[in-house]
Amino acid sequence: MSRPARIVSISAGAVLLLLGIAVITGIKIARxxxxxxxxxxxxxxxxxxxxxxxVEIGAFKLDWSTLTAELDNLAIHGTEPAGDAPLxxxxxxxxxxxxxxxxxxxxxxxxxxAESPQxxxxxQPDGSTNIPRPKTPRTGxxxxxxxxD
Numbered sequence: 001m002s003r004p005a006r007i008v009s010i011s012a013g014a015v016l017l018l019l020g021i022a023v024i025t026g027i028k029i030a031r032x033x034x035x036x037x038x039x040x041x042x043x044x045x046x047x048x049x050x051x052x053x054x055v056e057i058g059a060f061k062l063d064w065s066t067l068t069a070e071l072d073n074l075a076i077h078g079t080e081p082a083g084d085a086p087l088x089x090x091x092x093x094x095x096x097x098x099x100x101x102x103x104x105x106x107x108x109x110x111x112x113x114a115e116s117p118q119x120x121x122x123x124q125p126d127g128s129t130n131i132p133r134p135k136t137p138r139t140g141x142x143x144x145x146x147x148x149d
């Protein structure tokens with residue numbers, strides 16, 4: 001084998017080896033608890049920003065093969081006093097996604113199922129409620145659209 005052919009074959013082998021290592025590392029990270037916790041923290045932060053309330057999620061599970069996310073013990077607290085029942089409590093929420101574009105990181109929510117939802121709306125004599133105000137100004141979108149965005 002000539003010297004240029006040997007250099008090309010060694011280079012191609014090294015590139016394939018690095019690509020294989022990158023794929024294995026990506027799979028390990030995608031299945032890790034660390035990434036799952038990062039997703040949960042981001043979901044809580046975005047939901048709090050969109051709703052204006054305090055959001056709690058007990059557990060978060062993501063199944064890449066079915067593009068399904070499960071949130072256990074979801075609670076959204078409004079302006080109710082501490083110790084009162086939250087504005088919204090859901091035992092389990094299952095969300096199915098559809099990828100629109102990987103390049104733009106764009107996806108659609110294909111389905112949402114809620115198990116045992118409970119809402120506790122408090123209306124004061126002066127007409128005020130325990131519904132929080134979003135931390136971000138409205139952009140003309142309805143409440144559910146803002147939350148899903």
